[in-house]
Amino acid sequence: MAQSIRTMISPERYVQGKGAIHQLGHHLSQIGSKPVLVADDVVWGFVGDDVEASLTEAELPVDRRAFGGVPSAKEVDRLVGEVTSAGADVLVAIGGGSTIDAVKAAGHLAGVRWANAPTVASTDAPCSALSVIYTEEGEFEAYRFFPRNPDLVLVDSQVVANAPAEFLVAGVGDALATWLEARATSRSGSTTMAGGLPTLTGTALAKLSWDVLWENALPAIDAVRDHQVTPAVEKVIEANTLLSGLGFESGGLAAAHAIHNGLTSVAATHGLAHGQKVNLGSVAQLVLEGAPPAELREFVEFTTEVGLPTTLVEVGIKPDDAESVRAVATAAAAEGETIHSMPFEVTAEDVAAALASIDRHATKIRERAHLPAPTPYTAKH
Incomplete structure (x- = not known):
């Protein structure tokens, strides 16, 4: 029987604009009460202070974990361990497409909600319900599909323009x-x-x-x-x-x-x-x-x-x-x-x-x- 069902999916909420990073805590507080943030050292170096201030204002704890650089199966599993040990209820990617793909996959496996705060506009990964998984050497390995899209995608236009x-x-x-x-x-x-x-x-x-x-x-x-x-x-x-x-x-x-x-x-x-x-x-x-x-x-x-x-x-x-x-x-x-x-x-x-x-x-x-x-x-x- 030929496929006849048409499907449209999207993130729960999309927020974009200059200074939007200052609203991250407010929007995360609608999703969970114990976030874990995933960002590499470079990204955290230029947005960390603003993120910390935003979460503190929203009375959320600031718990940042590093990203390993490649969204490989091993890195995803490592992040699942980080989320589980922290008892987090929402996983937040702050960075580019690789960080976002790893976080979506880890959030799904850990059974928590997930949000993305891209710091560059370099891919269309932030809004989707799938991750591209690579080998640790950087070769394409597989697409992983998830039953839902991110709960939040928040883009600060000035952060993007600063990159x-x-x-x-x-x-x-x-x-x-x-x-x-x-x-x-x-x-x-x-x-x-x-x-x-x-x-x-x-x-x-x-x-x-x-x-x-x-x-x-x-x-x-x-x-x-x-x-x-x-x-x-x-x-x-x-x-x-x-x-x-x-x-x-x-x-x-x-x-x-x-x-x-x-x-x-x-x-x-x-x-x-x-x-x-x-x-x-x-x-x-x-x-x-x-x-x-x-x-x-x-x-x-x-x-x-x-x-x-x-x-x-x-x-x-x-x-x-x-x-x-x-x-x-x-x-x-x-x-x-x-x-x-x-x-x-x-x-x-x-x-x-x-x-x-x-x-x-x-x-x-x-x-x-x-x-x-x-x-x-x-x-x-």
Whole structure:
């Protein structure tokens, strides 16, 4: 029997704005009385004082635990132990997508509620009811799905603007894929990460995320380079975090994220942000679709201006490195991957051909538009 149920899911509450971090304690007090906060030392160094003040004002205890750096199964289990030993009733992620994914998974296993306070707008992880789990070496391992979304997502726009602009750039790469993948999922009639067919709402929010980013990404990135919060910055934060989060989960994932997952199988890519690799996946998806030349050209030009990679060399892989390209393609086309939500059959050979064709074509597009030539990426060890 064909799937006919449509599903839309979302976090319980979303809060965004300049100074929102000062309301964290107030909102957490509606969820629990004994929170455990998870943040690495760098993040805690620049938001710790504000978080402590906010929780103290709300008469909540301040119990911060460190994050190990990679959302691996081992790190998730360690955090479960921390939560259990503390007797916590709510687990709070403060940081980026890796911290958030680890906290969601740990909160679910520990049987407590969970909340996210992202300090960057670099992924659409904060709002979702799933975590991406990696090996301790940084390779994609699995998606873990949960029966509910976070109880709270709170984003302080000034905190986001204070972070390096490269985080916002990466978030744009992650969020632009949302519409391309939702569009493909809608055409194929595949199920989404929410466990049903895409809703009109999920697909429309994915498209809205796309439209907001094309209009606002470039001025927002410029503003964040000066650590300023402008209306464009607020719109891009919302597009990267909320619109993309709802859009990917209830609209659908397809080739772009599967190719991202494939890229993680090559060690040379491990130093790159999630959204950087996703953007290359978006370019490859457009090639797989046989997108109109104008659509591919505009996407390459725009994302190059944003500062995202549009070629293999920019993610550390030479286009003639057949072994690496094949490894990426094989992982991207593995059984159960989201690439099979495309409205046509996709094989590893198709993915390899799309990837191998990207560099020459994207480089020509950039030359004609007088944009910078691709710079080879070298992983930092």
